[in-house]
Amino acid sequence: MGGPARHHGNRHGRSEAAREAVLEAADDLLTERGFAGVTVEGIAARAGVAKQTIYRWWPSKVDILLEALGSDLAQHLTPADGGTLAEDLRKHLRALARFLTRSDPGMVLRALAGQAQHDPELAARLRAEQLAPQREREAARLRRAVESGDLPADLDLPSAVDQLVGPVYYRVLVTGEPVPPAFTDALVDGFLRAHGSAANGS
Amino acid sequence: MGGPARHHGNRHGRSEAAREAVLEAADDLLTERGFAGVTVEGIAARAGVAKQTIYRWWPSKVDILLEALGSDLAQHLTPADGGTLAEDLRKHLRALARFLTRSDPGMVLRALAGQAQHDPELAARLRAEQLAPQREREAARLRRAVESGDLPADLDLPSAVDQLVGPVYYRVLVTGEPVPPAFTDALVDGFLRAHGSAANGS
Amino acid sequence: MGGPARHHGNRHGRSEAAREAVLEAADDLLTERGFAGVTVEGIAARAGVAKQTIYRWWPSKVDILLEALGSDLAQHLTPADGGTLAEDLRKHLRALARFLTRSDPGMVLRALAGQAQHDPELAARLRAEQLAPQREREAARLRRAVESGDLPADLDLPSAVDQLVGPVYYRVLVTGEPVPPAFTDALVDGFLRAHGSAANGS
Amino acid sequence: MGGPARHHGNRHGRSEAAREAVLEAADDLLTERGFAGVTVEGIAARAGVAKQTIYRWWPSKVDILLEALGSDLAQHLTPADGGTLAEDLRKHLRALARFLTRSDPGMVLRALAGQAQHDPELAARLRAEQLAPQREREAARLRRAVESGDLPADLDLPSAVDQLVGPVYYRVLVTGEPVPPAFTDALVDGFLRAHGSAANGS
DNA sequence: TGCTAAGCGAGACGGTACGTCGCGTCTTTAC
DNA sequence: GTAAAGACGCGACGTACCGTCTCGCTTAGCA
Structure with a gap:
């Protein structure tokens, strides 16, 4: 009723x-x-x-x-845009690490990523429906940084995203080591040192 | 016979x-x-x-x-030590990309890495027998660079390895995108720019 | 229309x-x-x-x-009453054999009889609605023969029906052998020799 | 052991x-x-x-x-050969009626006979393995009667068997009525009156 | 020079899960 | 209020592999 x-x-x-x-x-x-x-x-x-x-x-x-x-990735892993680039990226990578290692949907994602190694069709769907949109959300934050001059204009966005999130996924999916904030923060620092403006807050 | x-x-x-x-x-x-x-x-x-x-x-x-x-990883993926740091790293990441995406043992490794997401015991064995030694081989090349002064003395070696190889594994295992030399070379360049000496040949 | x-x-x-x-x-x-x-x-x-x-x-x-x-049995298998007892019975058994072995409704009846072996409720309905009336139609012809003196007055009608039609059903449902006119005619002859008057036309 | x-x-x-x-x-x-x-x-x-x-x-x-x-039919339904023809036939038809209506293997046989109406292949196997040998056992007793002169030399054995056992199967499989000794005895009497010698003991 | 015992190919066994088919029940919308 | 449509919970189908087991053969090393 x-x-x-x-x-x-x-x-x-x-x-x-x-x-x-x-x-x-x-x-x-x-x-x-x-x-x-x-x-x-x-x-x-x-x-x-x-x-x-x-x-x-x-x-x-x-x-x-x-x-x-479902839309768990979009809900949990949309990078913030409220602070400095360094702040937002640190926050995002910490959230990514927590999502992948501790949350239930993170466990689902890991299982699907694992199965995708055996099943090309699943791999394609997983990428199209979940991973590509997620990468675009991450690229979007960097794009704004480029527009605001915090990152160089000729930055290759996809590669930049890979440099930031790749090591996190690698630790989670491959080495199985913990991904503490110190690790992700250092990742951001290295990224900004390599590409970024001098002004990387913190 | x-x-x-x-x-x-x-x-x-x-x-x-x-x-x-x-x-x-x-x-x-x-x-x-x-x-x-x-x-x-x-x-x-x-x-x-x-x-x-x-x-x-x-x-x-x-x-x-x-x-x-078996020892396929040791055979195919022991970083060279014959040139400059930049040269050796570029060569190694190219070899890693080729191994993971094109070789038969690379396919085995991907399948095992996938299955490891479902099987913690396999994950532990895979890491102990294959991945940890491989990471040590990669760390060894960086350690020599530290000793020769090409990398800073306070470099965290495990993290440094993750920054280099993480994005490659990420592309192979997660996004499924190709991993061309341009990508791995840029990875090395960014790494050296973030941590490296001025002398990053080429 | x-x-x-x-x-x-x-x-x-x-x-x-x-x-x-x-x-x-x-x-x-x-x-x-x-x-x-x-x-x-x-x-x-x-x-x-x-x-x-x-x-x-x-x-x-x-x-x-x-x-x-439906009423297929009544339509096809109501014994004639126009000739001598022997003639009518021979005609009827021939018609019965043809109905059971060649006609579509005969196939339906055989399927239902088969299923009735697994399903007592169906068996009861099949008997009540189809088989009992059919047996009554057959008994009716014999009853008239008793009344006309062609068959002994103390004849057990149900048993007599069984002796006539039983072997036909048996061949159709059990042995699967053909039921040629020679077989049904011999059946009638034997029946009349056992119970009948001497005057059995032919 | x-x-x-x-x-x-x-x-x-x-x-x-x-x-x-x-x-x-x-x-x-x-x-x-x-x-x-x-x-x-x-x-x-x-x-x-x-x-x-x-x-x-x-x-x-x-x-x-x-x-x-298995060999339940052979065990339970091999006609005796120890008495007069009438005695042996009466005994056999009584045994047949009891086997079909009361015994466990009789129930199996009825179920198979029912299913055989839906399954021609089963029908063929059932006949070849069980029913044909059974009919032969019954024919054998009659054949001996022919040889001993108790039955006419020109008797059609298969038809004779059908006249004896057909009504029993018919009652069991089709009408579902009981098959009391009086019914089977009458069957034998009728058969002997139609074909038989005068000497139908009892 | 056999004896003996381990590794082997073979394959039947008790199980679990697969993906499919048909059952009989139900709920809705159209007429 | 019946009809067409079709999703539902259910039970059984026949198949594929699992991991265990028993067996008889092969073959070296020991008596």
Whole structure:
């Protein structure tokens, strides 16, 4: 009563309740049992949903995780634009490190990035839907710095983004070492020393 | 035919022929069908080996791939020490990019790095056996530069390595973009500009 | 076009068009793909009818087939009463054999008889609606023969019917052998020799 | 311990324990829940056997039931040859009626005969493996009667068998009526009156 | 010069999850 | 108030691999 009303599937299309239960179940299973513990049968059982309902809407379990990721990156990882360039970049890399190493959606992203090494199609979707927009958000902050003269006009934005975030992803995905603020701050400092104006606050 | 001759079991220990056939079959399956196509049954069938023989010597299929990787990293990715720091670093990053994106062992490494996101135990082994030694090889070249005065004495070597190779791994594992020499060269230039001596040849 | 006109639901009661389409679709599917090919979904799709419409009017797919059978038995298998007893019985058993082995409704009856072995409720309905009336039609002809003195007064009619038609059903349902006129004629001859008057035409 | 020794599958071939457990489980499920309750999953669960083990050795569940039937017909339904023809036939038809209506293997046979109406391949196998040999056993008794002069030399044996057993199967499979000794005895009497010698003892 | 014991190819076993099919129920919109 | 449409929870299907096991063969080293 009131609202879109609960239903069990009809000609309007899919059940929103089922959709949300699936996404949440997938997320829960990933955090509780890891990627290998995410099975379509397990999701169906935990979500109280029929397997066929899952297959009707998602081609595979990674598509579920992709959808579960949703707009988490945009929400958590849009660089601030309120302070000096150095301040904003330090804040962003700290947030990125925290997101990747500690948050639930960060765990989803890591699992998908891992699976993408085995699955080129997933890799393409992951990049198109999540990573490219995220890189554009990061590039945008640098672009403004270029416009304001804080960074040189001939800066190659994509490469600049890679120099900043690359080492963070590398530590998280490859070496597994912690990514403390000191590390990310030093990254920003080095970046600004290499390209930046002298005036790098701090 | 010369050599230890093929045999079907004896009391002298394991069959070297079987071991090699397994490693090669695993490698072949990975390049031909991708990680999902690497199954113990498939390896056994292609190698002409019994499943039990595989389980006798390797706990899982990723252990096979780890062993197949062998010393490929040390062979292909030991930084040169024959030129200027800039020259050696540029050469190394180019080699790293080529190894990761084009070589067969690079494909194995990427698959293992992907699987490591789902399997902490594999992650630990991969780091201990392959990645840590590799990072040490890279740190060694920088250490010599510190000793020769080309880099500042207070340089944090692990962080420095991350700044150099991190963006390369990031492109390969995450964004999937190509890693041309221009990119790696610019990486070296930025690194030297941030930390380096004035003498960064070229 | 003339007639009650096709409609998609109204308040005038059920759609005769839908009913007929369902019966015909079920019959077609049975003859084309066999009993396993008769599914509610398949009937609905072929009849251009919603599944719910089927479930509204028939409890299960066997009820559809039962209704499809309709009065086919009465039409095809009412024993004649125009000749001598021997003539009428021979004609009837020949017609029975032909109906069971060659006709479409005969195929439906065989499928239902088969399914009835797994489904006591169907068995009961099949007997009540189709088989008992059919046996009564056959008994009726014998009863007249008793009344006319062609058969002994103490004849047990049900058993007599079984002796005549039992071997025919047995061949059709169990042994699968052909049921030629010679077989049914011999059946009648034996029956009349066992119970009958001497005067058995031929 | 002595005997063929328990094993879990090896190069000798299949596990006899698994085979027997499957046959028994199928039989139990049929008697307890009916044919629809006989599922491969259910058999596997009850037998403590993997589904794949079932599919490895039996193409379908009806093959399991066919094998479960085994030599039950030969054991229970071989006509006696110790008395007069009339005595032996009466005894046999009574046994047949009891077997079909009351015994477990009789239930299996009825289920298979029912399913055979939907499955021509099963029908062929059922006839070849069970029904034809059974008919031959019955024909054999009649053949001896012919040889001893109790039945006419020109008797068509298959037809004679059909006249005797056909009505019994018909009652069991089609009308569902009981098949009391009075019915089968009358059947024998009629048969002997139609074809037989005067000497129909009892 | 056999005996013996380890490694081997072979493959059946109990399991888990896969992706598909059909069931019978439901909810909605159109007529 | 019936009809078409179709999503839903459910159960079973038949398949692919998993990791374990038992077996008989092969082959060296020891008695």
